[in-house]
Amino acid sequence: MDAWAGRIGVVSGRYHSHGENDAPETTIELFGRCEDGASICLLVSGLRPTFEIATMGKRSKDDPITDAELHRIEVLRQRSDIVDVRGPVWKWTDLGEKPVWTVEAIQPFNVPSLRTDLIKQSWMIYSGDIPFVNRLFLDNDIGMHLAIEGHIVDSREWDDEDDVHKINVMKHGGVGRYAVDRTVAVTLEHVKQSEPFPVPWRILSYDLETSIAHNTILCAAVWVEDMATGDRRVYEYKGAEDLIMEQMTKMVRNEDPDIITGYNIDNFDFPRMVERMEHHTSRKQWKARSNLLGWGRTPHLETECNRSRTGVLPRRQSNRAWNLGGRAIVDAWWQARQALKPQRETLSFISKLLFPDQEDMQKMDIDASNMDVEWANRPDEVMEYCVRDAALPLDILHAIQAIRRKEAVAAVAKVPFETASNGSTSQLLDSLVVRLADRREVAVPLTGSAEAKEGQITGGYVHDVEAGLHPWIAVLDFKSMYPSIMIGHNVCYTTRIDPSHPEQPGDDDEIHTSPTEAMFWSTSYRKGLVPTLLEDLMGQRDEHKALLKQARQDEQAEKEEFHDAMQYAVKILMNSFYGVFASGFYRFTHKDLGSSITAWARHNIKAIIQKLDEEGHHVVYSDTDSIFVRSPVAEGSPSVLREDDDQETIDAYEAAKQAMIDFGLEVAQRYSKDSAVLEYEKGLSVFFSHGAKKRYVGQVVYPSEEMLIRGYETQRTDSFEYLTTAMKQTFQYALTDDGDALIQHALETVAAVKKHEVPARRLILAKSCKGRVDSNGVVDFTKDYARPESMAQVRAAKILIERGLGFTPGMKISYVVTNASNRPMQVHPWIESEDDGGIPGYDGRFYAERLAAALGRITEAFGWNAKELFAGNRQTSLFSF
DNA sequence: CTGGTGCCCTAC
DNA sequence: TTAGGTAGGGCACCAG
Numbered sequence: 017m018d019a020w021a022g023r024i025g026v027v028s029g030r031y032h033s034h035g036e037n038d039a040p041e042t043t044i045e046l047f048g049r050c051e052d053g054a055s056i057c058l059l060v061s062g063l064r065p066t067f068e069i070a071t072m073g074k075r076s077k078d079d080p081i082t083d084a085e086l087h088r089i090e091v092l093r094q095r096s097d098i099v100d101v102r103g104p105v106w107k108w109t110d111l112g113e114k115p116v117w118t119v120e121a122i123q124p125f126n127v128p129s130l131r132t133d134l135i136k137q138s139w140m141i142y143s144g145d146i147p148f149v150n151r152l153f154l155d156n157d158i159g160m161h162l163a164i165e166g167h168i169v170d171s172r173e174w175d176d177e178d179d180v181h182k183i184n185v186m187k188h189g190g191v192g193r194y195a196v197d198r199t200v201a202v203t204l205e206h207v208k209q210s211e212p213f214p215v216p217w218r219i220l221s222y223d224l225e226t227s228i229a230h231n232t233i234l235c236a237a238v239w240v241e242d243m244a245t246g247d248r249r250v251y252e253y254k255g256a257e258d259l260i261m262e263q264m265t266k267m268v269r270n271e272d273p274d275i276i277t278g279y280n281i282d283n284f285d286f287p288r289m290v291e292r293m294e295h296h297t298s299r300k301q302w303k304a305r306s307n308l309l310g311w312g313r314t315p316h317l318e319t320e321c322n323r324s325r326t327g328v329l330p331r332r333q334s335n336r337a338w339n340l341g342g343r344a345i346v347d348a349w350w351q352a353r354q355a356l357k358p359q360r361e362t363l364s365f366i367s368k369l370l371f372p373d374q375e376d377m378q379k380m381d382i383d384a385s386n387m388d389v390e391w392a393n394r395p396d397e398v399m400e401y402c403v404r405d406a407a408l409p410l411d412i413l414h415a416i417q418a419i420r421r422k423e424a425v426a427a428v429a430k431v432p433f434e435t436a437s438n439g440s441t442s443q444l445l446d447s448l449v450v451r452l453a454d455r456r457e458v459a460v461p462l463t464g465s466a467e468a469k470e471g472q473i474t475g476g477y478v479h480d481v482e483a484g485l486h487p488w489i490a491v492l493d494f495k496s497m498y499p500s501i502m503i504g505h506n507v508c509y510t511t512r513i514d515p516s517h518p519e520q521p522g523d524d525d526e527i528h529t530s531p532t533e534a535m536f537w538s539t540s541y542r543k544g545l546v547p548t549l550l551e552d553l554m555g556q557r558d559e560h561k562a563l564l565k566q567a568r569q570d571e572q573a574e575k576e577e578f579h580d581a582m583q584y585a586v587k588i589l590m591n592s593f594y595g596v597f598a599s600g601f602y603r604f605t606h607k608d609l610g611s612s613i614t615a616w617a618r619h620n621i622k623a624i625i626q627k628l629d630e631e632g633h634h635v636v637y638s639d640t641d642s643i644f645v646r647s648p649v650a651e652g653s654p655s656v657l658r659e660d661d662d663q664e665t666i667d668a669y670e671a672a673k674q675a676m677i678d679f680g681l682e683v684a685q686r687y688s689k690d691s692a693v694l695e696y697e698k699g700l701s702v703f704f705s706h707g708a709k710k711r712y713v714g715q716v717v718y719p720s721e722e723m724l725i726r727g728y729e730t731q732r733t734d735s736f737e738y739l740t741t742a743m744k745q746t747f748q749y750a751l752t753d754d755g756d757a758l759i760q761h762a763l764e765t766v767a768a769v770k771k772h773e774v775p776a777r778r779l780i781l782a783k784s785c786k787g788r789v790d791s792n793g794v795v796d797f798t799k800d801y802a803r804p805e806s807m808a809q810v811r812a813a814k815i816l817i818e819r820g821l822g823f824t825p826g827m828k829i830s831y832v833v834t835n836a837s838n839r840p841m842q843v844h845p846w847i848e849s850e851d852d853g854g855i856p857g858y859d860g861r862f863y864a865e866r867l868a869a870a871l872g873r874i875t876e877a878f879g880w881n882a883k884e885l886f887a888g889n890r891q892t893s894l895f896s897f
Numbered sequence: 898c899t900g901g902t903g904c905c906c907t908a909c
Numbered sequence: 910t911t912a913g914g915t916a917g918g919g920c921a922c923c924a925g
Binding site: 440445 | 913923
């Protein structure tokens, strides 16, 4: 058999159980792509399913193992469903140091029932809910980029008329011939971590056009791209529905992509294909089902069709991401929504946003709401449209660098690509925390074993804002506040001092006591897992940032992109720690962790605010980890420069700016203490707020020149463009203290919309709309909304559904208010393909009122309130009440 | 008209 | 069945 060595990127993994009960074997199948471009299935043998047990109750190293305990272990060893019991090893637990035995089960799927049984027999279970594939990543300390030394057991080009290769694959623990270029067998010890490298993924993007009348698939288009070269190929399918599906399935298995994408495939294309598969076949016809939709990397087998996850057929558990054996399914809609937070979420809107110059990409030449007629009359154009819509998701994923960013997250968290793209935050952290716990001999509790968190913990402190304009504001920020608190105070599940714990500090022990009175060991006694990991991540980030800078200098674009993605991934991961550890369910959670972190944060920031105030430096605003403080500049210093200003004024402005910078840097230095680093983030020549927390605007003059807006309607995706633009202009005037122009502009914009002089396109509102679609396509809103009919976006969505225009739960619904004089107000969905969105006009009064309300908060500081803005003058309103 | 509730979206 | 957190503003709706 040919030896094979090389580097691979892992998309996802799963396991296959085989062997007899008296000689059970479990093989891990890792799927992915080799550095040379070939796809691969790696068969890893040698890992056995295990978990750990210990006795109940408190314990310390002073309590030796008793004969009774050894007897209990011996009884377990005799059980037919236990292969072996090894140990013990003394490990840290929240109830003291305990001897921990390792129990080997027959197969991974036997673990849950065995676990339950042992709990009934009063055993504590540790590491008992780690998915088997994860065990390999943890034990070998590997991530998604691997270096392998194995041997080839199968290759795509080999003929196999007499099943020789199939039998060989099965002999090495496989389920049969995999639909990959090469299948490589390897033993546990030859699976090693490699340096990260850009994996030459193959991505497939597809789009279906379907009949509105019959739900059938009319045609399909597919693009396949090799990321290494950028080469793309297109496939088109039409004709009988079952033939379309069979041909597509053959193509998928032949092209063998690692990642499958499309626009809204999670909620439309995949559910539709499964539904059509079920229409054409019964559950028993596994072969026919495989032929229609067997897109996984595994052979077409009955067992593969019956797998509830990572099998040959696409599946999903409830509303989570779809899964498929050996490939990752990444919806371009979801990625774009997360990355761009767009105002609207249709494919055409996103395309226009990302590729404004490419008009042919956006041309809407097909009436999707009338697809059956369009297909009957001009099938070629429909196909062209379908081909274009299949290509766009690839362009979108490139534009937002979605794949490389997920790959970087996977590399940092040391998980397969699929876990980074579709998994939860706690899975990413688990990967790092559990592997360190194993190395440190800390027992790993089960998820859900922690005491449930009752109610909410108190969060960050938000200082009241003073309404109005404030000149020369220095903005100071704590650098990674929560992570640095966790490091600085050694906050961890494993360092918390519980009054009932056998391990108690003596008088000489220095400990950290939080404002909530929770106590933590200092690092000199024992350093926590979390502080260790966070420090390591901080170091990694600095490294990548330095290499990024170097690559930029050397103009090495690829390297620059890589280190930027890596440093960003590290940042994301670091910021996830607090949230997961403050959650109620994580395995290493205790309610004191989260509340201590936020208590320290509030304590620190309030102390600084008070000290600054005592020094005479007024703090105008503060939120969680930031402080906005008035700088001591010369009295009468200008904070705005105008074109005709004389040199003296310019000099005074520059002097004030310099004073602010000096002040900011000085304060940052003086108030930084150990790991709590206060940074001088930026300087504002003017800061404005109407007096509401989390809503402000500022003119940044250091380190760059820009307008900074937070919270206001300009930042919100459920506002309308006309308001957003008007408000931005208003802020410009506010920051230059030009009250007259500000009021004039506000009055004009309100008056214009009142008189219907504004095109409806500028008044589109959009809000996310939940709902559940059942198998018949009926949408139920009552599970998500207390009163669905009272939600404007639901009413608009119902009109869309009625007209056969499709509805995706979670997607934004665009609508225009057509009549707000009655409650609930009348709304109309905006339909891009129709003239003027297919709406019968708009309610000018409604929009004028909303605009006046929003702008009125700003203009109030300049003497005009919302009612006056709406009326258009101040006099009448004085007498109107 | 007012106050309470449900919901969305944002800042950190 | 399903997994990062809390603080906060503001809108629409609805009961009284």
